[in-house]
Amino acid sequence: MSDTKRMVKIFDTTLRDGEQSPGCSMNVAEKIEVAKRLELLGVDVIEAGFPASSPGDLESVRTIAGAIKRSGVAGLCRALETDIDAARDALQKAEAPRIHIFLATSPIHMEYKLKMSPEQVLERAVSAVKYAKKFCSDVEFSAEDAFRSDPDFVCKVFAAVIAAGASTVNFPDTVGYAMPAEFGERIRYVMEHTAGMEGARLSVHCHNDLGLAVANSLAAIAAGAGQAECTINGIGERAGNASLEEIVMALRVRKDYFDADTRIDSAQIYPASRLVSQVTGVKVQPNKAIVGENAFAHEAGIHQHGVMANPATYEIMTPESVGISKNELVLGKHSGKHALSERLANLGFNIEGKALDDVFTKFKALADIKKTVSDRDIEAIVIGSAGAAPEKWKLDRWVINAGSSVSATSAIRLEGEDGGMREAVHFGNGCIDAAFSAINNLIGKEVALEMFELGAITGDADAQGEAMVKISYDGGIWNGRGVSTNIIESAIKAYIAAINSMEAEPAGRRQSAMGS
Ligand code: KIV
Numbered sequence: 001m002s003d004t005k006r007m008v009k010i011f012d013t014t015l016r017d018g019e020q021s022p023g024c025s026m027n028v029a030e031k032i033e034v035a036k037r038l039e040l041l042g043v044d045v046i047e048a049g050f051p052a053s054s055p056g057d058l059e060s061v062r063t064i065a066g067a068i069k070r071s072g073v074a075g076l077c078r079a080l081e082t083d084i085d086a087a088r089d090a091l092q093k094a095e096a097p098r099i100h101i102f103l104a105t106s107p108i109h110m111e112y113k114l115k116m117s118p119e120q121v122l123e124r125a126v127s128a129v130k131y132a133k134k135f136c137s138d139v140e141f142s143a144e145d146a147f148r149s150d151p152d153f154v155c156k157v158f159a160a161v162i163a164a165g166a167s168t169v170n171f172p173d174t175v176g177y178a179m180p181a182e183f184g185e186r187i188r189y190v191m192e193h194t195a196g197m198e199g200a201r202l203s204v205h206c207h208n209d210l211g212l213a214v215a216n217s218l219a220a221i222a223a224g225a226g227q228a229e230c231t232i233n234g235i236g237e238r239a240g241n242a243s244l245e246e247i248v249m250a251l252r253v254r255k256d257y258f259d260a261d262t263r264i265d266s267a268q269i270y271p272a273s274r275l276v277s278q279v280t281g282v283k284v285q286p287n288k289a290i291v292g293e294n295a296f297a298h299e300a301g302i303h304q305h306g307v308m309a310n311p312a313t314y315e316i317m318t319p320e321s322v323g324i325s326k327n328e329l330v331l332g333k334h335s336g337k338h339a340l341s342e343r344l345a346n347l348g349f350n351i352e353g354k355a356l357d358d359v360f361t362k363f364k365a366l367a368d369i370k371k372t373v374s375d376r377d378i379e380a381i382v383i384g385s386a387g388a389a390p391e392k393w394k395l396d397r398w399v400i401n402a403g404s405s406v407s408a409t410s411a412i413r414l415e416g417e418d419g420g421m422r423e424a425v426h427f428g429n430g431c432i433d434a435a436f437s438a439i440n441n442l443i444g445k446e447v448a449l450e451m452f453e454l455g456a457i458t459g460d461a462d463a464q465g466e467a468m469v470k471i472s473y474d475g476g477i478w479n480g481r482g483v484s485t486n487i488i489e490s491a492i493k494a495y496i497a498a499i500n501s502m503e504a505e506p507a508g509r510r511q512s513a514m515g516s
Pocket residue numbers: 017102142143144145170172173174175205207
């Protein structure tokens with residue numbers, strides 16, 4: 001950490017704005033794993049969800065609030081007493097709870113969505129903040145669609161909510177419309193023209209519709225904003241939110257420019273990115289800054305030569321500074337628990353006791369099949385055990401018969417939670433269709449496959465296959481991930497993992513109340 005003057009707060013909304021976007025849903029256990037990793041990363045506030053939006057969300061905010069000690073935990077609310085009551089209930093166990101109220105201030109949102117006049121919006125914002133203040137000392141108010149709002153109206157609303165007790169006022173570019181220079185200027189204007197601003201913190205929350213969310217957030221920080229709202233890997237509504245890792249590393253690498261820093265432990269960035277990608281099933285693009293597969297790869301000979309002579313020729317930060325380790329130690333079947341534990345610590349996983357024993361058992365099983373076990377393999381073991389839903393269904397065995405001139409036939413045997421075995425045989429249009437149809441038969445549900453991706457954890461010939469699936473049923477979507485040295489088995493495991501997630505948290509518990 002540097003000795004800079006100004007500390008910018010990082011408000012992470014991976015579990016709310018990130019999770020809210022289609023295809024990024026997580027089950028409660030996965031959200032807890034992500035929340036713990038965000039705490040380790042050192043984020044100031046974790047926005048854990050939107051408690052009034054569904055019973056499932058309320059429950060997960062409650063569980064996260066009870067599990068997190070070193071970061072604040074926020075719950076989002078509309079400016080409604082019922083929403084604030086839900087957030088208050090959900091945040092009861094939080095060490096540092098924050099109630100986050102939002103209400104739109106732009107003409108288009110006020111007229112068409114809220115059907116309220118500016119005076120009514122002002123009055124509602126103030127009364128909601130006053131109500132929340134009765135239960136929580138830390139209240140944030142967001143003027144939704146602030147960038148497309150009349151700046152003086154936003155200043156008026158901010159002044160009024162600060163007077164009512166809001167300690168943070170958030171200026172979102174909800175639709176990602178702003179340009180960096182004008183966003184910076186707007187932030188400066190709002191800071192100068194809001195009465196009472198010196199007693200509150202100005203936050204920004206930028207969406208990425210024009211690919212400018214990080215640039216706009218940084219322009220706002222340069223102009224004096226004291227909090228940035230962002231997500232791991234930039235996941236979020238539509239084109240996503242500002243990416244946490246890019247904001248944090250821009251501030252750190254260019255502290256000469258910003259003279260500002262965060263309290264993020266940057267060595268935890270990469271493990272957090274991998275975890276979020278694994279549990280959401282949303283891959284990180286290879287050329288993504290900071291955490292993409294190619295972010296530190298040097299392909300051109302002249303670059304490689306330069307980096308070998310002095311890494312600073314082509315690297316403005318080291319891979320280690322963001323938690324990407326140099327794999328100097330090769331692990332294999334003769335490696336002991338101590339070597340594994342050291343490797344895990346280097347990868348940012350501090351695992352001890354029974355959890356370490358479990359990872360070690362899985363590591364040994366893999367090392368029996370594979371000659372060398374890479375960092376990626378180890379990560380896959382750890383992340384694979386993180387946040388898995390209770391196993392209502394377990395794969396007992398499978399056989400698939402397929403070829404170029406015969407239809408694929410599968411026989412799948414599953415063990416139910418009662419310990420009973422059930423087996424089904426099914427034809428299909430290929431191995432995967434045959435296997436998944438047999439599983440649908442066994443569980444008695446016509447689950448639809450929405451997304452299916454197969455990859456390999458590493459590039460070697462004996463690499464483990466990694467499958468990601470998204471399934472839908474009854475209006476809900478669930479993710480599943482499976483890893484195996486047999487690629488078909490990884491697909492079957494991923495499908496069963498998604499089904500177990502669905503059984504643990506059926507669709508009705510996930511309906512969203514967002515947008516009103
Ligand atoms: O984008 C947005 O305006 C939001 C608010 C709820 C803060 O997500």
